[in-house]
Amino acid sequence: MRPAAHKAGGVVVCEIRILDVMRRGFARAAGLAALLGAFSLTVAAQTAQPTKTLRYSFRVAETGFDPAQISDRYSKTVAAGIFEAPLEFAYLARPYQLRPSTAAAMPEISEDFKTLTFRIKPGIYFSDDPAFGGKKRELTAADYIYSIKRHYDPALNSRNLYLLENVQILGLSELRKELMAAKKPFDYDREVEGLQLLDRYTFRVKLGVGDPRFINQFADSAFLGAMAREVVEYYGEKKIMEHPVGTGPYRLAEWRRSSRIVLEKNPNYREELYDEQPPADADPVLKAQAAKLKGRRLPLTERVEIAIIEENQPRWLSFLRHEADVLEEVPSEYVSIATPNGKLAPNLAKEGMRSVRFPYPEVAFSYFNMEDPVVGGYTPEKVALRRAISLAVDIDKEIRLPRRGQAIPAQGPFGPGTFGYRPDYKSEMSEYNLPKAKALLDLYGYVDKNGDGWRDLPDGKPLVIEYATQPDSQSRQLIEQWQKNMDALGVRIEFKTAKWPENLKSANAGKLMMWGVSWVATAPDGDTFLALGDGRAKGQANKSRFDLPAYNELYQKQKLLPNGPERQALMEQAAKLMIAYMPYKITVHRLFTDLAQPWVIGFDRNVFIRDFWQYVDIDTEQLKKQQAR
Known part of the structure; x- marks a missing residue:
């Protein structure tokens, strides 16, 4: 603050007077010094630019x-x-x-x-x-x-x-x-x-x-x-x-585990200028904003504050109260309020907010631990159990209820927007057929042997499925559907609830029987989804620990080929093996909508860029007007 204060003539005069007053007496000098300090702070506050901070949350x-x-x-x-x-x-x-x-x-x-x-x-x-x-x-x-x-x-x-x-x-x-x-x-x-x-x-x-x-x-x-x-x-x-210490546009300034993450601009970051080109069919508002930002030094946002808000309602309300600048992936229960019929709600549009709707290059699934003595294994009766459970999952109801229509049924392991994905491809992965599921279990001896109303294992021991989950509302709604599906099949299911990081640790160690998660591509290619079944990736991408030589061979062959019909055919052969053995019940590809406040400039969703913050500007004047209301 001192260099800024010396630029103001009034401050210089005050400092001369202080020297004179100091000769007259310490007490009066101290009083004027305090006055000068307050005056200097005021000048600094008036000349300093507000830090451009982007606020949003992880769920x-x-x-x-x-x-x-x-x-x-x-x-x-x-x-x-x-x-x-x-x-x-x-x-x-x-x-x-x-x-x-x-x-x-x-x-x-x-x-x-x-x-x-x-x-x-x-x-x-x-x-x-x-x-x-x-x-x-x-x-x-x-x-x-x-x-x-x-x-x-x-x-x-x-x-x-x-x-x-x-x-x-x-x-x-x-x-x-x-x-x-x-x-x-x-x-x-x-x-x-x-x-x-x-x-x-x-x-x-x-x-x-x-x-x-x-x-x-x-x-x-x-x-x-x-x-x-x-x-x-x-x-x-x-x-x-x-x-973490890197060369990127940001550095870690604060971390309260599972609560708050703050990033600030890296002072050593080199000179990189904004030069982004939207496609010809892009939103006209985005085009105009990108043109306005051209030539500006990155990162445009100087500070990023991330709150961990696991429940959907608080995340949604936080955005409506303008406590967040961006709401990534509007919770499914609020999408119809935010974007009825796929268009931004009039009240939000009137405020100047923007929405971005997109399919994610991902698959949502529940995996079976192939090394688990109950649901794992490659023998016919074990395959039959997994396929029967899969057939009993009502995906249409999952999409209508917990996902509020914000998903499409998955036919295989490839996510939209990646090579290997075909919108016209159909398979048994999305089939819902409860009578067929029951008949399959009956055929392989999964019947009620002790008269308690629940199916048992072929050897007469109790059949109990353990499914890992999290304590958030979306997970609770999803396991409600699993409970109803398994009740209808006559299979007892129990849920083990833990925080997501704890479940991830257990999954990597092979300690979970079943768990429902999603897998997202980091590049526009379907190889990352096939890696879910690669035997060499057990405990890494391959949480199911599926290890089938025929599948592994196809996986390696397709990696060597350039994109084209030959590679597509090999990828689909591998997908058919995954569907046949069912180490994963792949349910849906989710659809998402992001919202941005009117003072956020240049926001768009590139699913292969995580740190969008550096390309987004904050109109601090507009933000101050909103805060003053």
Whole structure:
């Protein structure tokens, strides 16, 4: 504040008078000094610009912010604003387009897709941190090599390791196995053929499997964002979840676990200018806003405040009270109020709010633990049990009631907007046929053997399904449908309620019999959905622990092919095996609507960009007028 005060002539005069008064007596000087302090604060308050803060909420709690240890959407959303991968998706471009981020240009890729060479821009710096000993720390190619290696460290138990092992980065899996067998810590200094440091800013990745779409992984900053080794060593592998330090537009300013997350602008963030191009058929308002923002320095929003509000009603009311600037994914029970018949409600439109409606590239499902003695296994009677349970799930009623019409039935494992998804594809995945389900259980001996009204296992032991769930209203409504479906089938079901992070931990450890969640693509390709059944991804993407050799073979074959009819056919063959063995009951693809307050400028939903905050501006004058009402 002092430099600003010295620019004001009145302040200079006051300071001269204070010197004179100090000669007359301490008491009077102290009084005028206090007066001067108040005056200086007033001048500073009048000249300072208000911090542009974006406020919104998560409906599920985060787990931490280390890219090598996180897999949940909410933790990855925060991490995406802190860390940076070499590439990124353009915010407004449709169809989705990759572009350089920290990379100086798009990588050089060999014709067989087995070699990728990245050159990083010089002059990019990490956010300041005590780990750097008071020095500015530049991003180098070695940081990306180190960050990739961290996923192979057994101590971190990366849930995304399968994405790297699928393409076989030369030497890394072998190094991991060698050190695990010898019970030694991971050797980050050991050079491997698959990760080559060519110079300070250039690194090369060499693969055993040429995957035409592996490049997409280098746009996921919450997965392959650069981590500085000295930060990890300074805080330790356990504490690093609490101390994310990256080169991105934001840094972590405050974290109250499962309650509040605050991000603030990274002072070291380089000069990046807004240059987003909406498609020709975009909303005219969005087009005008993007044109207005062109050339502005990023991030446009200086501070992001995220509240964890698990219940839908408080999230909805918070937005209506203008306590949130954006409401991502309007809760299904309020969509008809916010956007009746798909159009923004007149009262909200009158206020100047905007809505964005979109299908998510995701699948919502309940998985069966294939290693569980009750619902798991590959023998005919176990397959019959899972298929019967699937046939008893009334998806139409699920869409009408708990999902309030904001979903479409899923026919297979591929999410909308990704290669592999076909809107015209039909399968048994969405079939509801209670008589058929009962007949299937009768055929394989799942009948009531003790006369208590509930079906038993073929060996006469009680058949009890345990289903994990969360304490929020949406989960409660969904399990009510499961209860009714299973009651109609004559199958006893019990629900185990825990917070989402606790369920995730149990799921990764293979301790849950069943759990209902969703899986979202991070790139416009269906491979991530097929990975749900890949045997090598058990405990990672593959929460069901499904491991069928025929499926695994198809999964690997399709990865090698460019997009086209041949790859589509292989993907559909794999999907049919998943449907036949039913490790997942995939129910719906959800439809979502986002709302933005009138003072939020440039908001749109790119489903492959988590940290939209940097591209959004806040009209502080309009916000102040609203707050003054």
